[in-house]
Amino acid sequence: MPFEESYVAQDENTGALIFQLFNEIGIISQLSSTAFERVLPHGLTQAQFTVLNHGARMGDGWTPARLAAAFQVTKGTFTSTLQKLETKGFVRVEPDPDDGRSKRVFLTDAGRKAREDALIAAGPLFARVPEAITPEQMKALLPTLQKLRAWLDNNR
Amino acid sequence: MPFEESYVAQDENTGALIFQLFNEIGIISQLSSTAFERVLPHGLTQAQFTVLNHGARMGDGWTPARLAAAFQVTKGTFTSTLQKLETKGFVRVEPDPDDGRSKRVFLTDAGRKAREDALIAAGPLFARVPEAITPEQMKALLPTLQKLRAWLDNNR
DNA sequence: ACTATATAGTTTGATATCGAACGAAAAGGA
């Protein structure tokens, strides 16, 4: 062999592996969000639920801009999501007293209740997931997925 | 502790784990397909590329119905995707001689070339993925993801 | 203090997708 090939851009095999990996992830994403959305009450979409869930878990009063970034959607998309939630009476959006450009998003009591209803409705679905993979496998998966997510997020 | 709690429907913790898992997967799916679509040539969408790639790897002559099922999209969605590809001259769609309801999808030479162009264009992106996770980690991830995917697919 | 640049949120137009309804063709049952 005339010269070192260690610096070849990529293993033929690795390319296929990457492909397969993102393909599986894409399909799981699609199937799981469809299944989840199907059981959600109050006509909630997954995007809307995510806002309620974030507010309940991380506290409310965040700006739309920060939330849009956290959920990986454009500001325009989030404006729309927020308007839907406001129409349903699940969030309240107030001007930020400290910054004339910003607003602040708060959950209403109805919003908190809607989130709880959603969790209850999703119970039977969630209860069945361990048929597919064990909690141990989930725990094993997470760190690698998080690293991949973080890298994609930093490099977009 | 008054009585055995082993039969509680689900560990409090497991619910959170499931949530986190699908959340990571959803975000990875979104970020990766956005990144991939950005580099695709010929105005190809990811959906369109997937059709070309399937044809090149698995052979062509499949019916739209089977392809739609394989890609997890509705028949209506796939009709649209196919029309885009036909307009670009990347596929040819012919009536099935054996079944009057069906059609058959074939790649054109231009379609095969477009797929190769896409692979070349995606090279630099793919080459960087190992910065995030090693091929070994990818191989470790795949079986579990495949099992999860298969279960979701069978239970929708 | 002025100007230029950056950021927040909205609006608009385009697009990918879905679910449901449809007509045509095939398969199955009586």
Added chain:
DNA sequence: TCCTTTTCGTTCGATATCAAACTATATAGT
């Protein structure tokens, strides 16, 4: 053979999302 049910592909209306343009406000540089 006739009737019913399934399958195939298309169409239609609705929706979630994006990118880009826009206004208003804030920040930074000179």
